[in-house]
Amino acid sequence: MARREKGGEATGKTGTSLNKTQKILATIDAEAQQKIRGMEDILEDKLAKMSEENSRTLALELDDIKREKDRSLALQENRIIAEAELSARRVVEAAREKMVQEAISEAKELLDVERQNSSPVYREFLKKRGEEAKKILPPGSTAEVLPGDSAASILSSMGFKTVQTLPKSAIGGAVFHAPDGKRHLDCTILHRITRDMVELRAGIFDSLFSEPKPKPDPVKQKAVVKRNIEN
Secondary structure, three states: OHHHHHHHHHHHHHHHHHHHHHHHHHHHHHHHHHHHHHHHHHHHHHHHHHHHHHHHHHHHHHHHHHHHHHHHHHHHHHHHHHHHHHHHHHHHHHHHHHHHHHHHHHHHHHHHHHHHOOOHHHHHHHHHHHHHHHHHOOOOOEEEOOOOOOHHHHHHOOOOEEEOOOOHHHOOEEEEEOOOOOOEEEEEHHHHHHHOHHHHHHHHHHHHHOOOOOOOOHHHHHHHHHHHHHO
16 A cells, blocks of 8 residues: 555656646747747848838939939030030031132132223232332342233333233232342232231121121122232
């Protein structure tokens, strides 16, 4: 009987130990679950913060992209406008240059007509050039003139030897040569046009394009060039 009682007592003790173990395990499990839930909360919070930060970063990047796009479009627009303005200026400058060249060409034609007609203006021009040559070159100098030009008789009367070998491109006037052939004085109309080209162009530009002025008269423009050349 006593042995059975001891066995029963042992069994009771074992059951009590198992209950304690289960309680401990349950406690450990509960703590583990709590820690896991805490870790999950922390992780979710971190993920939320990361998502928020990523959203802000993405928004900033999108803003940067938009600003860069706007800047690129503005630069492109400015470049297109600048190119258009440059092209327009070139067209205007080309048109103006054409008008200036036409005025000079027409003036040359008018001066050639004056020469052919031996007009008073042309004869006066020759006399002035002959006087200049006398002051610079010694006596016995030669005047080279255009074939058939009245300059031959006019300059001969002033004491110059004349030869009619000047090319037609000279338009009129004369080239004076010293007797020794070492000094020359170009008094052709072409030379005066070339010499005074800057001044002539400035005068034409001022007459044609200065504002405000009435519409320029082409006849007056040719007269301006002719007057500048003859003086």
